Amino acid sequence: xxxxxxxxxxxxxxxxxxxxxxxxxxxxxxxxxxxxxxxxxxxxxxxxxxxxxxxxxxxxxxxxxxxxxxxxxxxxxxxxxxxxxxxxxxxxxxxxxxxxxxxxxxxxxxxxxxxxxxxxxxxxxxxxxxxxxxxxxxxxxxxxxxxxxxxxxxxxxxxxxxxxxxxxxxxxxxxxxxxxxxxxxxxxxxxxxxxxxxxxxxxxxxxxxxxxxxxxxxxxxxxxxxxxxxxxxxxxxxxxxxxxxxxx
Amino acid sequence: xxxxxxxxxxxxxxxxxxxxxxxxxxxxxxxxxxxxxxxxxxxxxxxxxxxxxxxxxxxxxxxxxxxxxxxxxxxxxxxxxxxxxxxxxxxxxxxxxxxxxxxxxxxxxxxxxxxxxxxxxxxxxxxxxxxxxxxxxxxxxxxxxxxxxxxxxxxxxxxxxxxxxxxxxxxxxxxxxxxxxxxxxxxxxxxxxxxxxxxxxxxxxxxxxxxxxxxxxxxxxxxxxxxxxxxxxxxxxxxxxxxxxxxxxxxxxxxxxxxxxxxxxxxxxxxxxxxxxxxxxxxxxxxxxxxxxx
Ligand SMILES: Nc1ncnc2c1ncn2[C@@H]1O[C@H](COP(=O)(O)OP(=O)(O)O)[C@@H](O)[C@H]1O
Ligand SMILES: [Mg+2]
Numbered sequence: 121x122x123x124x125x126x127x128x129x130x131x132x133x134x135x136x137x138x139x140x141x142x143x144x145x146x147x148x149x150x151x152x153x154x155x156x157x158x159x160x161x162x163x164x165x166x167x168x169x170x171x172x173x174x175x176x177x178x179x180x181x182x183x184x185x186x187x188x189x190x191x192x193x194x195x196x197x198x199x200x201x202x203x204x205x206x207x208x209x210x211x212x213x214x215x216x217x218x219x220x221x222x223x224x225x226x227x228x229x230x231x232x233x234x235x236x237x238x239x240x241x242x243x244x245x246x247x248x249x250x251x252x253x254x255x256x257x258x259x260x261x262x263x264x265x266x267x268x269x270x271x272x273x274x275x276x277x278x279x280x281x282x283x284x285x286x287x288x289x290x291x292x293x294x295x296x297x298x299x300x301x302x303x304x305x306x307x308x309x310x311x312x313x314x315x316x317x318x319x320x321x322x323x324x325x326x327x328x329x330x331x332x333x334x335x336x337x338x339x340x341x342x343x344x345x346x347x348x349x350x351x352x353x354x355x356x357x358x359x360x361x362x363x364x365x366x367x368x
Numbered sequence: 369x370x371x372x373x374x375x376x377x378x379x380x381x382x383x384x385x386x387x388x389x390x391x392x393x394x395x396x397x398x399x400x401x402x403x404x405x406x407x408x409x410x411x412x413x414x415x416x417x418x419x420x421x422x423x424x425x426x427x428x429x430x431x432x433x434x435x436x437x438x439x440x441x442x443x444x445x446x447x448x449x450x451x452x453x454x455x456x457x458x459x460x461x462x463x464x465x466x467x468x469x470x471x472x473x474x475x476x477x478x479x480x481x482x483x484x485x486x487x488x489x490x491x492x493x494x495x496x497x498x499x500x501x502x503x504x505x506x507x508x509x510x511x512x513x514x515x516x517x518x519x520x521x522x523x524x525x526x527x528x529x530x531x532x533x534x535x536x537x538x539x540x541x542x543x544x545x546x547x548x549x550x551x552x553x554x555x556x557x558x559x560x561x562x563x564x565x566x567x568x569x570x571x572x573x574x575x576x577x578x579x580x581x582x583x584x585x586x587x588x589x590x591x592x593x594x595x596x597x598x599x600x601x602x603x604x605x606x607x608x609x610x611x612x613x614x615x616x617x618x619x620x621x622x623x624x625x626x627x628x629x630x631x632x633x634x635x636x637x638x639x640x641x642x643x644x645x646x647x648x649x650x651x652x653x654x655x656x657x658x659x660x661x662x
Contacts, residue, residue, distance in 0.1 A: 133470040136462045208457040212518075214423045215451060216474040219442040364441075367424055368384070 123222045130218060130226025134199065138233055149191040149238040152299070153183045160305045170307050173336065177252035181332035182304030184242050188266035188331075189324050191238045192231030193274040193295055197287055200227055200278025204366070214367060224359040227278075228271030235267035243335075252336060259334035265348060266327040272355035273323075279362035298324040303332075323351040373435075374399045374526055374557050375420060380429035382415050382581075389415040391581035392429070397526075397559055402552050404572030405561040406640065412581040413561040414454050417530050420559070421451050433526070447475060450524035454531045454561075456511045460504040464495060464514050467503060468521055475522035482521065489517045492547075509540050520551075527551060529560045533567060545571055565640040577644055584647045593638045596646045600639075604632040613638060613646065 138145055161176050161183075170178040203210040213223050243263075246253045281287045302324035308316050319325055326344035333341055375397040382390040390412040397403045405413050418424040420431055422438050430437060433445050458467050468490070472482035490496055493513040498506060503514065512532065519527065529548070533541045548571060552558050562568055568575045569589045576586040585592055597613025599620040604610070609632070614620040620635050627633055 129473045129476070132473050133459055133462055133466060136466045136470075137459075140462070203459070207460060208453065208455050209459050211418075211423050211453070212457050212471075213474070214441060215421060215446060215449070217442045217444050217446045218474065219440075222442075 123219050123225070126218050126222035127225035127229065130213065130223055131229035134227075134230035135233065138230065145195075145234060146237065146241075148195075149187070149234050150241065152190045153187045153238065153242055156183050156186065156299075156305060171309075173252055174250060177246075177250045177336065178307070178332070179305050180242070180246035180249070180253060181335040182328050184239050184246070184263065184335070185266065185324060185328040185331045186299040186302075186304045187238050187242060188235045188263060188327060189270045189295060190299060191235040192228075192267050192270040193277070194287065194291055195234055196228060196231035196271050196274025197278040197281065197290070198284075199230060200275055201281045201283070201287060204279070205282055220360045220363045221356075224272065224275050224356065224363055227275045228268060228359075231271030231274045232264070232267040235270070236264065239263045239267070246335070254335065254337045256334055256337060258340075259331060262327075262330050262334050262348075265352065266331065269323065269327070269348065269352040269355060272352065272359055275359040276355055276362055279359060279366050298322050301325075303328045323348070326351070372399045373397065374433065375559070376432040376435075377416075377420060378430050380416065380419055380431070381427045382412070382419060382424075383427045389581055390419070390426075393578070393581070393583055395420075395576065395583075395586075397557060398574075399557055400552070400555060401573040402548065402558040402560065402571055404568035404575035405559065405578065406563070406565065406568045406575050406644070407561075407578040408563055411563075411578050413563075413578065414530055415581075416578075417451065417528050417559070417561060421449055421528055422446060423451070447522060448524055449526045449528065450519035450522065451528040452512070452515050452519045452530065452532055454534070456508070456515050458503045458511060458514060458518070461502060463500050463502055464506070465499040467514060468517050471518040472521045477522055485521055485523065486517070489520055493517055509536060512536075516547075525555070526557045526559065529558065531561055531563070533562065533564065541567075565644065569640050575640065577640075577647060579644075579648045585643070589640055592640060592643045596638055596643050598638055600636050600642055601627075602632070602634045602636065603627050604630070611642060611645065613642065 157179070161179055166175070168175040200210065243255070243259075247255060277287065277290050281290065301319050302322050303319070304324070308319060308325070311319070326347040329341045329344035330348055333339060373396045375395070377393060377395040380390055380393040380395075381388070393412075393416055405416065407413055415424070419426045422431070422443070432438075433448060436445055438445055459470070468486050469482065472486065477485070490499065493516065495510070495513055495517065498510060498514075503511060506514070516532075532548075533544055536544065545567070548558060548560065560571065572589060574586065574588050575592060577584040577592070585595065587595070594615070597615050599614045599617055601612045601614065601620050601624050602609065612623060614623065624633060624635055
């Protein structure tokens with residue numbers, strides 16, 4: 121319990137930053153999903169159906185899922201990397217009696233906040249655009265969980281990277297490919313088996329799967345839900361491990 | 369109790385790969401004193417402070433704060449210490465006020481008390497006009513003042529200052545010395561690192577001189593100077609400056625009179641700089657680079 125309260129303390133300063141720069145933050149977070157919507161939804165997808173749904177009803181949950189990734193991961197990673205290597209303010213956290221789990225969670229919240237605001241806006245847009253989508257409690261919980269997962273991934277990569285160069289590489293090799301490949305804008309069924317298997321390893325595939333069924337109100341994809349939880353636990357443990365190791 | 373050991377380090381070692389930054393340091397810092405940690409750049413001062421404050425783990429050796437070995441990141445004894453790092457460690461894209469409040473929040477100070485302490489410290493440092501500016505827009509001297517307020521906001525009883533006056537102009541330096549004395553007279557123990565000999569002489573109750581990660585000597589500035597000789601005779605021997613040290617004035621006079629008269633012969637009180645020179649065989653300011661250039 122105290123680790124949870126402490127994690128909110130850790131996050132306080134990042135929230136100050138977001139509050140002051142809310143317009144810039146929102147623009148940065150929303151450009152990617154809106155581009156996907158414009159290019160795929162209206163550019164390509166008009167009149168297509170996918171998995172039995174209107175293309176736009178199919179892709180909006182995918183866009184929400186990819187936003188939980190793009191809005192959360194790189195902002196947190198950059199901040200943590202900068203605070204560690206350039207500002208050296210990260211070390212100050214080791215001076216207060218904060219546990220590693222509080223620090224890791226607290227740092228992930230800044231990404232979560234960005235992700236939640238962006239997803240809320242996109243979700244609202246989706247509800248207006250198509251009657252196939254529903255506002256369900258499970259979808260809300262899943263969005264929160266997914267944002268936390270990728271916020272934690274951001275913490276881990278920020279602890280691992282020592283420069284902008286490394287983070288850009290991570291973004292180009294991991295984050296960007298996932299936003300295209302993980303069933304966000306097309307159905308995985310159309311892909312060859314081997315590629316499908318490879319894509320099934322990626323975490324965003326499972327976030328997309330879970331969010332899509334929650335927002336469309338279909339059955340729970342238990343395997344994907346389990347995969348999501350496993351990824352969340354893995355990113356959390358990795359971050360705590362890296363944090364302990366990064367103290368030199 | 370004044371005089372009790374509040375920070376104790378035994379056999380502190382820190383290695384980075386095959387570089388040994390700190391090579392077996394033992395220290396006892398007593399309650400209420402200003403302890404100076406004096407050494408040239410690269411001597412291992414920052415690394416030692418990072419281990420003493422538990423910011424970084426030691427390769428080997430132990431640190432006790434107020435008689436307790438510190439266990440784990442979340443040990444509450446950390447609330448007793450404050451540190452101003454050598455490199456200013458503030459969040460630059462938020463305001464001064466937010467940085468200070470953040471430190472109060474991290475140390476779990478109730479909002480009301482935090483506000484009171486903040487007002488007092490901000491007033492003391494003359495920071496009022498800057499409170500709502502972004503830290504990134506502040507000059508170095510002001511950033512350091514903010515860092516000092518942040519380090520004091522939880523009212524630590526032991527304050528670590530890592531080269532607080534490096535790069536400051538004379539006026540700011542003296543202002544900071546006054547502040548340090550004031551914090552000390554409130555009962556705070558102060559651990560200060562510096563590579564300025566005069567700073568240690570002026571401020572510190574006791575001083576350790578360190579070089580290459582090892583303690584060369586520890587004592588009051590007077591003890592250290594006495595250990596070398598209270599009086600220094602300076603002269604030139606075929607062009608190079610030479611110093612000889614004497615415990616008593618008469619000895620120094622006799623030696624001076626035995627020298628051929630000429631410019632560059634002088635008797636003066638021994639300084640910590642001489643102690644360093646004598647103990648390590650080199651000049652504190654002479655970094656490797658400079659020596660090679662000569
Ligand atoms: N993170 C690090 N990695 C490798 N070497 C380091 C690191 N930090 C310090 N050192 C080395 O340890 C030695 C002591 O450094 P430091 O404690 O910063 O000295 P000082 O503060 O007295 O100037 C130096 O030789 C420095 O290069
Ligand atoms: Mg240093």
